[in-house]
Amino acid sequence: MPELPLPRSNRGIAVVSLFVSLVALGLKYAAFAVSGSVALHADAIETIINVVAAAGGLWALSVAERPADHNHTYGHYKAEYLSAVAEGTLVVITAFVIGREALEGWFAPHPALVPWNGLLLNAAATCVNLAWGLVMLRAGQARHSPALIAGGQHVLSDVWTGVALVAGVALIPFIGWPRLDAVLAGLVAINVLRVGWEVMRDSIAGLMDEAPDTETLDEIRQIIVANGVGAIQAHDIRTRIVGAMTFLEFHLVVPGAMSVNAAHDICDRIEHALRAHMGSTLVHIHVEPENFVKRDGSALNIPSSGCHAAPSTTVAEK
Structure with a gap:
């Protein structure tokens, strides 16, 4: 993957991340609207948290880049950890919301799902997230930024979810089992819960001044x-x-x-x-x-x- 020119400041990267999250959200909600898939709806809900997290990351990075002052003589760097903890909390909440959607889909499966247009839109959103998630993760590692790393990990987790959904939902018309849609949504919820826990664990370790590796x-x-x-x-x-x-x-x-x-x-x-x-x-x-x-x-x-x-x-x- 070729290296993309990035803004010099982490805050600039966060602005781009917010824009990318909004584009992905639009594509995924369009995918749900044209398909009626519970799994694609769950994926769209998860992307709302990406947007909220990107906005929170922008705030945190703006604060973290402020110079030290008389009230914060060691700087404002820990604002990034606060953002990452908040993002992890939102991700965990999202997992339970998606889980509820999965249960509703299980007890009331969609009788006639025609997912092809929705899958194309969701695949496009997944490609956007893949490209940007890799950029964020590399930038975060190079710049030692917990907020960028957490954001990149979150976006990439959305990518693997998207790949699984595209493959799984495409099978529904062939196997004739509508409840697979709800099963896929449940798997999305489990994956989102895992990512939320990892983000919170790493961020809390930073707030507690854990020694480096x-x-x-x-x-x-x-x-x-x-x-x-x-x-x-x-x-x-x-x-x-x-x-x-x-x-x-x-x-x-x-x-x-x-x-x-x-x-x-x-x-x-x-x-x-x-x-x-x-x-x-x-x-x-x-x-x-x-x-x-x-x-x-x-x-x-x-x-x-x-x-x-x-x-x-x-x-x-x-």
Whole structure:
């Protein structure tokens, strides 16, 4: 898939996402209107939440991009997590609404469903969502944006739902079992519930300042070791990722006779390397003399010649 030019700001991407959601909603409601399919109606209902979520994501990203102020000295990045939690909640509610539609369709199946025009419209909406969902997910991962990642995951879940519906509803006239329409709607509800739970779980983890994954932590350790030549040890490393911003703090042990300027140069070197690798990063380093060396195995020892391999010691996280 070719790379599409994207707005520079996450807020710009959210504006496009809202427009795409409205286009998909129009196509899916048209699909339901011409077919009368309960399953396609359930898919259209789910797309309403896409529109609401896109509007919420636009608000959250607008807030998250505001600079730090006297009331929010660490910035407004967590607004993205609030949006993602709200989106997850809406998705879960939608799952129950769709489930009700499925039950009604089961007890009162449509007697004469002719779905072809509706399926074509739904397939068109699915293609639109596939293209945009991939763009959102890639942009969110590249920019470390929870709101964009959650939005992309939500849109892509809608894609797989759409594929299943197109295939399933197309079978109804051939197998002559109208209740398959309600079964498909029920499967849509289960899938939507799953996505809602995943979005909420990841967002709550961010709000609770959960530590990054092991791979990210290992990369941080390697950078400190490779760029901390002249220091003795780093310990009490703590990090959290809030939206596009990484917060990192640790204690750096240096020789007691080292000058302030030399210690400051080491700190600068580490900070620049971390920012070059991780993007926006707020680093706080507490410099200590050598009598503060920890010997309990929880610290990160820095070889005098530097090292680019992953250190064998562990790091105390929180």
